[in-house]
Amino acid sequence: MFNLLSWLIGLLSLVIVIPAQIPLLGWANWIALPFIVVGIVIGALSSSDSGRNFCLVVLLIAAVRLTLGGGIL
Structure with missing residues (x-):
């Protein structure tokens, strides 16, 4: 159940x-x-890792974009 919830938050x-x-x-x-972090935490509580890993990929995309834009743009 936590894995499904983590997937939905990641989406x-x-x-x-x-x-x-x-x-x-x-x-x-x-x-x-904040949504991504909540998804990672909920995914960590799950017995399966796929939801957590999906949220980590989304976090990576967002973090790279923030880094390239200087945190604002």
Whole structure:
């Protein structure tokens, strides 16, 4: 159950992170980060690791975009 919940939170975060890749929308990654962290924590409580790993990939995408944009753009 936790794994499914982690997947759903990861998908919600991905829906926020994908448009944030457009220039001047990088601030949306800051909105997605708390959701991603919650998804990672819930995924860590699960017996399966796939939901947690999916959230980690989304976190990596958001973190790289924030790094390239200087944290704002």
